[in-house]
Amino acid sequence: MNIGVLGTGIVGRAIAGRCTELGHDVMVGTRDPQATLSRTEPDRYGGPPFSEFHGQRPEIALGTFAEAAAHGELVVNATEGAASVQALTAAGAENLDGKVLLDVSNPLDATAGMPPPLFVSNTDSLAEQIQRAFSGARVVKSLNTMNASVMVNPEQLAGGDHTVFLSGDDALAKAAVAELLGSFGWRDIVDLGDLSTARGAEMYVTLWVRLWGVVQDPIFNVKVVR
Amino acid sequence: MNIGVLGTGIVGRAIAGRCTELGHDVMVGTRDPQATLSRTEPDRYGGPPFSEFHGQRPEIALGTFAEAAAHGELVVNATEGAASVQALTAAGAENLDGKVLLDVSNPLDATAGMPPPLFVSNTDSLAEQIQRAFSGARVVKSLNTMNASVMVNPEQLAGGDHTVFLSGDDALAKAAVAELLGSFGWRDIVDLGDLSTARGAEMYVTLWVRLWGVVQDPIFNVKVVR
Numbered sequence: 001m002n003i004g005v006l007g008t009g010i011v012g013r014a015i016a017g018r019c020t021e022l023g024h025d026v027m028v029g030t031r032d033p034q035a036t037l038s039r040t041e042p043d044r045y046g047g048p049p050f051s052e053f054h055g056q057r058p059e060i061a062l063g064t065f066a067e068a069a070a071h072g073e074l075v076v077n078a079t080e081g082a083a084s085v086q087a088l089t090a091a092g093a094e095n096l097d098g099k100v101l102l103d104v105s106n107p108l109d110a111t112a113g114m115p116p117p118l119f120v121s122n123t124d125s126l127a128e129q130i131q132r133a134f135s136g137a138r139v140v141k142s143l144n145t146m147n148a149s150v151m152v153n154p155e156q157l158a159g160g161d162h163t164v165f166l167s168g169d170d171a172l173a174k175a176a177v178a179e180l181l182g183s184f185g186w187r188d189i190v191d192l193g194d195l196s197t198a199r200g201a202e203m204y205v206t207l208w209v210r211l212w213g214v215v216q217d218p219i220f221n222v223k224v225v226r
Numbered sequence: 227m228n229i230g231v232l233g234t235g236i237v238g239r240a241i242a243g244r245c246t247e248l249g250h251d252v253m254v255g256t257r258d259p260q261a262t263l264s265r266t267e268p269d270r271y272g273g274p275p276f277s278e279f280h281g282q283r284p285e286i287a288l289g290t291f292a293e294a295a296a297h298g299e300l301v302v303n304a305t306e307g308a309a310s311v312q313a314l315t316a317a318g319a320e321n322l323d324g325k326v327l328l329d330v331s332n333p334l335d336a337t338a339g340m341p342p343p344l345f346v347s348n349t350d351s352l353a354e355q356i357q358r359a360f361s362g363a364r365v366v367k368s369l370n371t372m373n374a375s376v377m378v379n380p381e382q383l384a385g386g387d388h389t390v391f392l393s394g395d396d397a398l399a400k401a402a403v404a405e406l407l408g409s410f411g412w413r414d415i416v417d418l419g420d421l422s423t424a425r426g427a428e429m430y431v432t433l434w435v436r437l438w439g440v441v442q443d444p445i446f447n448v449k450v451v452r
Contacts, residue, residue, distance in 0.1 A: 213419065224437060
């Protein structure tokens with residue numbers, strides 16, 4: 001399948017790399033591909049520059065947000081939450097219309113100190129904001145409740161015996177995302193319901209951040225025991 | 227130990243009953259004990275009236291909020307979140323000073339439709355509001371992330387292999403609550419940190435409500451897999 005991954009950070013790289021391993025044809029989207037490739041300093045989180053990742057995975061194309069969205073039959077929003085609507089606007093509503101848009105972002109307000117609060121929560125969610133702004137896209141919220149490495153390789157933790165959530169208004173779009181998640185190794189995929197259930201999945205991240213502080217290792221997740 | 231349980235609803239009854247079974251001397255507190263005992267209609271959630279519970283557990287004393295708080299060496303806030311500060315005010319700051327106050331409540335806004343949003347979240351929590359209002363109390367947030375039956379008998383689910391959280395500013399108060407939780411059967415007790423971490427535990431309830439809708443049975447919980 002052709003997949004467009006918007007965002008060149010740790011989440012975008014993890015998803016792009018895993019999808020490529022699984023045989024998909026992936027294009028990563030960024031605001032300015034030349035600028036992204038020419039950067040040689042570590043990214044803002046101290047990780048290697050994108051060019052280093054790209055040197056190891058030359059089969060992954062890099063394009064503009066619009067080119068990557070146009071490329072994808074399924075598009076992944078792996079941009080930072082605060083920049084997501086802007087990135088999707090650059091991608092272009094016409095390149096998202098009718099497509100499954102897997103929204104992995106979190107509405108973390110990085111300007112407000114640590115741990116970051118959410119810039120939208122409780123009576124709304126970033127997923128719903130994105131759906132309202134791009135009404136032709138078939139938004140599915142998922143994978144926002146764990147570390148990037150766990151997202152794409154759940155079996156590294158407890159043999160995969162833990163849970164990922166899905167929220168969305170389009171049943172077929174959720175089925176397509178569930179199939180992709182299954183190919184990543186996810187076995188316990190809980191469909192929470194319509195897109196408003198993304199509020200809970202996004203608000204959980206406030207607990208996740210604190211759990212990270214306790215567990216000290218980002219390779220953890222929750223399992224719904226029932 | 228003498229324990230005061232504020233609140234006569236399903237959570238208060240579950241905790242009062244379990245603590246009594248474990249040999250503690252429990253007094254339940256309510257606004258107007260005579261009114262609580264004289265009610266014969268189901269409670270607002272369709273459960274049996276308190277008098278029926280009290281008839282089965284006559285060893286559990288019923289008093290005013292102030293009497294129950296004065297009775298307790300450890301006091302449990304099991305009132306509805308929207309009424310908690312008012313109930314604790316009726317209990318009296320002087321009856322809470324220096325005591326461990328186990329806050330089990332959730333800031334659910336029952337006036338705003340289903341599922342209920344939170345009336346405080348993100349940059350504050352109900353636990354912190356209570357701590358600010360009753361600065362002499364040693365507030366510990368816990369047990370707010372599951373159904374009342376699971377709270378007091380975790381071993382009924384997966385042999386107890388799931389997680390309960392603790393938040394609070396007072397290490398000795400958290401140790402006292404952890405000991406009580408251990409006596410209930412909890413084995414995986416995760417201390418999230420200071421009382422501000424209660425924001426995450428309270429915000430998680432938004433996800434819990436949706437999970438209840440999916441699981442259909444309130445006897446579930448999350449396990450932190452690490």
